[in-house]
Amino acid sequence: MNVTRDEARFWSKVIKGPRENDCWLWTGAVGDDGYGRYWIKTPTGQQAVRPQRFAYLLLTGEQLDPDTKLMHSCDIPLCVRATTGMDSHLFPGTQAENLIDRSQKRRHANAHSWRWRGVGRANFTAQSRQLRDALKAHGWDESVIRPLMSGHDPGAPTLF
Numbered sequence: 435m436n437v438t439r440d441e442a443r444f445w446s447k448v449i450k451g452p453r454e455n456d457c458w459l460w461t462g463a464v465g466d467d468g469y470g471r472y473w474i475k476t477p478t479g480q481q482a483v484r485p486q487r488f489a490y491l492l493l494t495g496e497q498l499d500p501d502t503k504l505m506h507s508c509d510i511p512l513c514v515r516a517t518t519g520m521d522s523h524l525f526p527g528t529q530a531e532n533l534i535d536r537s538q539k540r541r542h543a544n545a546h547s548w549r550w551r552g553v554g555r556a557n558f559t560a561q562s563r564q565l566r567d568a569l570k571a572h573g574w575d576e577s578v579i580r581p582l583m584s585g586h587d588p589g590a591p592t593l594f
Contacts, residue, residue, distance in 0.1 A: 440474045444488060447472070448514055449569050452576075455521055457513040457583070460485045461569050467555065468511050468562040486524055489514035496526075503532045510583060511562050 447462035460470040462485065470485035486504050491497055493516045498504065506513055508523045515523040527535070565582045572578045 440472075440488075441492060444472060444485070444492070447485075448489075449574050450515075451574050451579075456515075456574075457508050457510050457523060458489070458515040459510070459565070459569055459574075459579075460512040460514050461566050464512070464559065464562050464566055466559055468558040470512055470514070470562075485512075486514045486516065490516040490524055490526075492516075494518050498526055501529075502526045503529055505532050505535050510565075511558070512565060 447460060448458050449461055450456065450458045460472075463471040463473075465471045472483050472485045472488055473480045474483055474488070484504070486506075487498060490504060503526065504516075504524045505527045506523055507525065508515070510523075513523050515521075561582075565579070568575075568578050568582055
């Protein structure tokens with residue numbers, strides 16, 4: 435894969451939060467699973483890749499085996515913050531480690547403690563797209579983005 439050809443286009447679709455350890459959020463295409471999609475050119479045409487895997491390759495130089503999962507420490511599906519240091523939000527693991535992480539963080543189907551956890555696939559996708567659309571419309575506006583990341587829908591009616 436020729437990384438440099440697609441790198442500038444990739445970073446034009448990422449918005450980095452203003453704080454030192456903020457997420458770097460993908461604003462490109464979002465698939466039906468709520469995770470980003472990115473198309474790269476190949477010698478035979480195009481190939482869809484996950485933005486977090488592409489970022490990981492760009493920033494660490496490590497080409498992950500297709501069976502290796504990239505887990506999010508931040509649990510934000512659109513985050514592409516991959517670094518070689520402790521501030522990375524992405525780290526490789528096995529499917530078993532991913533399932534343990536999911537269970538420990540209560541992101542499984544029966545969990546209900548956080549917006550991105552325990553929601554159906556359609557809702558998960560809608561939440562990712564809502565976050566992406568807000569980023570595209572407002573940039574990283576703390577009053578808009580933080581509530582969407584933490585589970586508060588700014589458009590939801592209040593009780594009082």
